Amino acid sequence: xxxxxxxxxxxxxxxxxxxxxxxxxxxxxxxxxxxxxxxxxxxxxxxxxxxxxxxxxxxxxxxxxxxxxxxxxxxxxxxxxxxxxxxxxxxxxxxxxxxxxxxxxxxxxxxxxxxxxxxxxxxxxxxxxxxxxxxxxxxxxxxxxxxxxxxxxxxxxxxxxxxxxxxxxxxxxxxxxxxxxxxxxxxxxxxxxxxxxxxxxxxxxxxxxxxxxxxxxx
Amino acid sequence: xxxxxxxxxxxxxxxxxxxxxxxxxxxxxxxxxxxxxxxxxxxxxxxxxxxxxxxxxxxxxxxxxxxxxxxxxxxxxxxxxxxxxxxxxxxxxxxxxxxxxxxxxxxxxxxxxxxxxxxxxxxxxxxxxxxxxxxxxxxxxxxxxxxxxxxxxxxxxxxxxxxxxxxxxxxxxxxxxxxxxxxxxxxxxxxxxxxxxxxxxxxxxxxxxxxxxxxxxxxxx
Numbered sequence: 001x002x003x004x005x006x007x008x009x010x011x012x013x014x015x016x017x018x019x020x021x022x023x024x025x026x027x028x029x030x031x032x033x034x035x036x037x038x039x040x041x042x043x044x045x046x047x048x049x050x051x052x053x054x055x056x057x058x059x060x061x062x063x064x065x066x067x068x069x070x071x072x073x074x075x076x077x078x079x080x081x082x083x084x085x086x087x088x089x090x091x092x093x094x095x096x097x098x099x100x101x102x103x104x105x106x107x108x109x110x111x112x113x114x115x116x117x118x119x120x121x122x123x124x125x126x127x128x129x130x131x132x133x134x135x136x137x138x139x140x141x142x143x144x145x146x147x148x149x150x151x152x153x154x155x156x157x158x159x160x161x162x163x164x165x166x167x168x169x170x171x172x173x174x175x176x177x178x179x180x181x182x183x184x185x186x187x188x189x190x191x192x193x194x195x196x197x198x199x200x201x202x203x204x205x206x207x208x209x210x211x212x213x214x215x216x217x218x
Numbered sequence: 219x220x221x222x223x224x225x226x227x228x229x230x231x232x233x234x235x236x237x238x239x240x241x242x243x244x245x246x247x248x249x250x251x252x253x254x255x256x257x258x259x260x261x262x263x264x265x266x267x268x269x270x271x272x273x274x275x276x277x278x279x280x281x282x283x284x285x286x287x288x289x290x291x292x293x294x295x296x297x298x299x300x301x302x303x304x305x306x307x308x309x310x311x312x313x314x315x316x317x318x319x320x321x322x323x324x325x326x327x328x329x330x331x332x333x334x335x336x337x338x339x340x341x342x343x344x345x346x347x348x349x350x351x352x353x354x355x356x357x358x359x360x361x362x363x364x365x366x367x368x369x370x371x372x373x374x375x376x377x378x379x380x381x382x383x384x385x386x387x388x389x390x391x392x393x394x395x396x397x398x399x400x401x402x403x404x405x406x407x408x409x410x411x412x413x414x415x416x417x418x419x420x421x422x423x424x425x426x427x428x429x430x431x432x433x434x435x436x437x438x439x
Contacts, residue, residue, distance in 0.1 A: 012415030019403040020343040024353045026412070034358035041358060045332075046384075051343065052336030053385040054403055055294050062293035063300050066310055070288050073314045074281060081322040097359030127353050129406075151413050175416045199409050 005037050007172035013153075014040060018047035025132035025197040028098060028124070029153050029173070032195060035096035036171040094158050099195065102126075103134075107158075107193070110134055117141060130199040137161065137186040137194070150200025152176045154184075159192035161185060261385065265378045268334035276324040287334070288317055295342045302346050302404040312349055316342045330369030333381040351406070 009030060016022045017030040034041045093106035102124045103109050112120035112134075120136040137143055139159065153175050160169040163182040168174050176182060186192035271287050274280035292313045299309035319341050327337050347355045388396060407415065 010415060010417045012417060015402060016407055016412075016415050018343075020347050020355065021402070021405060021407045022412070023406075024351075024356070028356040031356035031358045048340055049332065049336045049381055049384055050388070050399070051403055052333055052339040053381070053388045054400055055291075055298060055339045055342070056335040056385055057389055061297040061301065063296040063306065063309065065292045065296060065313065069292065069310065069314060070285055073288065073292075073317050074284075076314060076318045077321050098356035101356065127351070150409055151416050153416070177413060177416065199412055 004169065005039070005171040007166070007168060007174060008037065009033055009040050009173055010175070011043065014044045015047045015050075018044055018051055023129035023199065024126040025124075025130035026153070026199075028102060028126060028132050029155055029195055029197045031098035032096045032157075033155055033171065033173055035098060094193070096157075099157070102132075112136060119143065130197055132195065132197045135192075135194045135196055137184070137192040139186055139191050140188040142183055142185045150177075150198055152196060152198040154194050154196045157193045157195060159190035160187035161192050161194070162187065262379060262382050265333055265335075265382060266375075269329040269374065269378065272320075272324055272327050272329070272334055275321055276327070284317075284321060287320065291320075291335075291338050292317055295338070298342055298404065299346060299350075303350055304346075308349065312345050313342075316345050319345070328369055330373035330377050333378055335385075336381065 013022070013026070013030060017027060017034075022030070030044075034044055093100065095103060095106050100106060103122075110122045112122050114120050118138040118141055122134045124132040124134065126132050134157075135143075135154075137159075143161075153173055154168075155173045156168050156170050158170065160167060161184040162168070163174070163184045165182075166174070168184075169187075174184075268287065268290075271280070271283035274283040275287075295316050296306075296309045296313040299312050300306065304312065316338070320338060323341075327334070332340075344355055347353055388399070391399070
């Protein structure tokens with residue numbers, strides 16, 4: 001499957017995910033992509049190793065632990081482990097496991113809200129620095145032409161879409177910024193479902209979407 | 219399984235193929251001389267000692283082994299958390315929590331997939347997100363540290379060697395470039411930093427961080 005993925009995450013984003021410095025919504029998209037893409041996962045793991053080496057080479061300076069801290073830690077350990085529920089290794093379904101955690105299930109559990117023209121969305125609850133939502137675009141339909149105030153990353157989960165530049169299928173990530181005005185069109189063969197994350201509100205160019213925007217929180 | 223040296227790009231020749239001789243040869247570069255060789259092998263021995271300690275904790279609840287790991291890693295974790303914005307008492311508490319997790323999850327550590335430093339870094343990172351940002355961290359499915367059959371000794375050696383060569387490359391970066399990479403590992407990203415990390419707009423792809431990364435890649439080669 002990973003061989004078919006053509007549009008990957010950038011080194012900077014993979015490094016930031018390994019470092020843990022991205023907003024939650026972006027983390028969700030990266031975790032979803034890594035669940036499907038072995039190439040990016042390998043690169044991501046190398047950035048985790050880089051973090052370990054920075055820790056090792058004292059990049060972060062050492063701070064002396066207070067007296068008795070080892071004994072205090074051993075006492076915590078003696079208190080017994082906190083049992084955590086085991087996660088399933090590979091979820092069955094269309095949505096990768098990290099997304100299933102946010103949806104509370106698979107495709108049939110998504111609480112869609114119509115946006116118009118057959119397009120639907122479901123906003124996922126994340127921290128406020130960035131937003132994440134699932135988008136449903138009927139086969140062959142176009143999303144409203146829109147530009148961006150910030151960075152928007154869109155990952156295909158089902159079906160495919162095409163914009164002026166390229167074709168995006170399951171697992172592919174499109175990265176758009178302020179300069180890109182685009183009109184993605186869903187592939188005719190199947191309804192397209194995507195995860196879109198952005199660190200700024202989208203601005204639609206058409207009149208009606210612009211009016212609807214405050215109500216739709218997009 | 220793709221190794222650490224793929225950090226970078228497909229062009230990197232993995233030590234797995236290159237073997238120990240090449241590692242030694244590289245260490246004997248004209249600039250560094252023989253003292254570098256002994257440093258490298260002592261670093262490598264330390265890595266293997268940490269792996270041994272993790273196994274002792276897992277198999278025999280060995281408190282002496284844990285004490286040595288604690289003495290080495292806890293102050294580093296605490297420093298990492300302070301740089302990330304925690305005050306000293308919160309950082310102290312979190313560093314203890316991280317070490318408790320190291321004990322409790324010792325059975326999940328797999329030395330053929332990561333060095334002990336890497337693994338402890340990921341535990342500390344997750345704790346930081348949990349405590350400082352009060353956020354969930356979505357993780358990829360198929361947990362990277364899932365329990366598997368006992369790994370092959372040769373795989374462990376290769377992984378620990380690769381990580382050591384990465385560590386050496388980090389140590390040998392010019393100060394200003396290493397500082398850029400360090401800076402990327404704490405604090406939270408601003409909007410403009412996210413934009414830069416996506417490689418857009420096109421004009422900023424050659425950011426200074428990018429140059430530092432390129433240099434690191436070259437060094438690992």
